[in-house]
Amino acid sequence: MVLTPMGLRFMGRVLPCSIGKTGLSQTKQEGDKATPVGVHTVTGLWYRSDRLACPAPWAQPIGPTDLWCDASGHQDYNHHVRAPFAPSHERLRRPDPLYDLVMTTDWNWPDAQAGRGSAIFLHQWRRPRFGTEGCIAFARPDLLWVAIRAKPGTKLIVPPLAA
Secondary structure, three states: OEEEOOEEEEOOEEEOEEOEOOOEEOOOOOOOOOEEOEEEEEEEEEEOOOOOOOOOOOOEEOOOOEEEEOOOOOOOOOOEEEOOOOOOEEEOOOOOOOOOEEEEEOOOOOOOOOOOOOOOEEEEOOOOOOOEOOOEEEOHHHHHHHHHHOOOOOEEEEOOOOO
C-alpha cells in the first residue's frame, strides 16, 4: 500500500482516502492531527460483528469493552486495552460507523514512546476527503475491499510528498 496524492495505491487500484487534518508529518506528536510519514506495517484487523460479516480469517471482533489507550505516559499507551480503564482512551466500539472496520498499524507500537502519537488506523471516513485525527480513512466499500485483501504484515508506505 502506498499513499499518493490521488489516494492509496493497493493491488493495482487507487482508492480515494483522507489523511490527518494537518497533513503529513515527519515529527508526529500526540494530538497534532497529522498522518506520520514512513513505512508502517498493518498489525491488526478489527470489525463490528453486529454490523459486518468477518472480513478475513485473522480479523478480531470489537466488543463493548474494547478500547485503545492514548494516555501518553501510561504503560499501555498505544495499545489495545479493555474497560474498565481510567486513563485516557478511545472506544473501539463507537455509535457511529467510523470504527466498524479498523486496521491497526505499528506506528509507535509495540514499544510506544510517550507523546509520539497513537492509534494510526485505517478506518471509514466521516465523509469524502474529511480530515482525520491522523489516521487514513476511506469510503466503507473501499476499506472493506482493502481489509479483505490485506494480510498481517502488509506494508503501508506514507512518503513525505504523498499529500
